[in-house]
Amino acid sequence: STSTSSLWYQDLCSYKWKAVDRDNKVSYTLKLCESSPPTACGPGTAVCAQTLGTDTKKSVGELSQQRLSGLVLDYNSTEKCPGSDNNIQTSISFQCGKTMGTPEFVTVSQCVHYFEWRTYTACKKDKFKPHKEVPCYVFDSDGKKHDLSPLIKVSDGYLVDDGDDSVDFYINICRSLSLNQPDKSCPEGSAACVVTSQGSFNMGSPTGPLELVDSDSLRLQYALSPGSSRPEMCKDHDPAVTITFNCPSSRHSGSTPKMTAESNCRYEVVWVTEYACHRDYLESHTCKLTSEQHDISIDLTPLTLSSSDHPYYAHSDPSDGADSYVYYLNVCGQILNGECGDDPVISSCQVKKNGDVKKVAGRNQKQMLRYSDGDLTLIYPDGDKCSSGFQRMTIINFECNKNTSNGGRGNPVFAGETDCTYYFDWETAFACV
Ligand code: M6P
Numbered sequence: 001s002t003s004t005s006s007l008w009y010q011d012l013c014s015y016k017w018k019a020v021d022r023d024n025k026v027s028y029t030l031k032l033c034e035s036s037p038p039t040a041c042g043p044g045t046a047v048c049a050q051t052l053g054t055d056t057k058k059s060v061g062e063l064s065q066q067r068l069s070g071l072v073l074d075y076n077s078t079e080k081c082p083g084s085d086n087n088i089q090t091s092i093s094f095q096c097g098k099t100m101g102t103p104e105f106v107t108v109s110q111c112v113h114y115f116e117w118r119t120y121t122a123c124k125k126d127k128f129k130p131h132k133e134v135p136c137y138v139f140d141s142d143g144k145k146h147d148l149s150p151l152i153k154v155s156d157g158y159l160v161d162d163g164d165d166s167v168d169f170y171i172n173i174c175r176s177l178s179l180n181q182p183d184k185s186c187p188e189g190s191a192a193c194v195v196t197s198q199g200s201f202n203m204g205s206p207t208g209p210l211e212l213v214d215s216d217s218l219r220l221q222y223a224l225s226p227g228s229s230r231p232e233m234c235k236d237h238d239p240a241v242t243i244t245f246n247c248p249s250s251r252h253s254g255s256t257p258k259m260t261a262e263s264n265c266r267y268e269v270v271w272v273t274e275y276a277c278h279r280d281y282l283e284s285h286t287c288k289l290t291s292e293q294h295d296i297s298i299d300l301t302p303l304t305l306s307s308s309d310h311p312y313y314a315h316s317d318p319s320d321g322a323d324s325y326v327y328y329l330n331v332c333g334q335i336l337n338g339e340c341g342d343d344p345v346i347s348s349c350q351v352k353k354n355g356d357v358k359k360v361a362g363r364n365q366k367q368m369l370r371y372s373d374g375d376l377t378l379i380y381p382d383g384d385k386c387s388s389g390f391q392r393m394t395i396i397n398f399e400c401n402k403n404t405s406n407g408g409r410g411n412p413v414f415a416g417e418t419d420c421t422y423y424f425d426w427e428t429a430f431a432c433v
Pocket residue numbers: 350359385386387388417419420
């Protein structure tokens with residue numbers, strides 16, 4: 001057998017992955033590598049399809065029938081596709097992402113089961129590779145996905161509210177921390193750490209994937225990895241951190257993670273957050289959220305510009321002498337000034353002010369509108385690639401303001417760029433709930 005240690009997707013081998021096709025009620029389990037845990041279809045199967053709520057299962061891809069070309073991983077099965085010469089098969093298309101990500105079911109067409117996966121393992125030069133990260137999603141018993149990935153910090157961490165000003169307790173979610181404040185740092189590899197006047201101490205990193213407690217509650221556990229030394233302040237006790245995420249029973253504006261118990265370096269953290277709720281409650285692929293599905297009613301379509309309107313734009317004018325850009329945006333529609341081309345799916349375009357650089361900074365084909373913990377966010381992924389392999393992405397954070405200009409529409413304000421993700425703040429009357 002061949003060694004997988006040099007494979008770019010090797011970090012994904014330690015886990016069994018799951019994706020669900022809700023429309024056809026099929027649950028898929030993925031075993032990407034020989035060393036990965038087996039699926040219910042047996043040890044030779046790479047992709048096992050199961051009808052939700054039944055025992056019916058079959059292989060739609062065998063591990064021995066794997067082909068890798070570029071960032072596409074295909075697995076043939078041994079069964080013929082009815083009415084065709086091809087076999088039933090699976091095709092997983094990877095893209096560079098900033099976290100480990102999750103496989104997403106796309107479609108089945110002519111017996112090919114398609115998946116997409118945005119993951120740091122597919123980026124160039126280990127650009128977003130963390131010290132440690134674990135799968136950050138679960139499916140509940142109804143096949144609904146709960147995904148905490150939006151909470152993962154690529155840099156920085158969360159300060160836990162522990163009612164003690166002399167000690168700062170930091171965590172990251174599903175991933176090791178990298179604090180970038182100058183005076184505060186956590187030991188390398190820690191996902192929970194205590195910062196005191198004596199220094200900073202590693203309180204552990206995830207011991208396994210995110211777990212489902214029940215349909216409204218998720219759990220992560222952190223402990224010291226083998227070889228890390230126990231902080232002196234813990235004396236004879238091994239540090240252990242349990243973080244419980246609770247989905248609130250009705251709409252709820254954000255709160256911070258709270259320390260609910262601590263003794264002998266055992267910490268219990270509880271976070272009431274809507275990110276723990278199932279994803280279809282939080283997200284929409286249109287420009288609307290409805291009270292039936294989302295328990296909140298929002299319609300951003302009045303912001304969509306038509307060809308007679310001036311485009312929305314925002315300037316970045318960095319004080320540090322870096323390049324200046326103007327960004328053109330539309331909301332749930334294409335950019336009509338043609339600066340980045342006439343493609344109807346372009347919704348965000350970056351133009352360098354003194355130069356000829358024009359980059360698509362996001363497309364609306366797979367746009368996503370999310371309302372969670374009081375934040376209304378519109379995401380345009382799939383822009384032009386940066387050198388890391390990451391496709392430029394635009395994230396607009398809408399705020400309610402009933403008194404904005406432009407007929408209540410308001411205007412976007414550039415808030416910053418981190419590694420080819422562009423952030424905008426936008427006050428508008430149409431974000432009021
Ligand atoms: C351009 C702009 C920047 C971006 C940079 C990335 O200058 O689009 O916003 O950060 O490209 O450059 P590279 O592909 O070399 O990483």
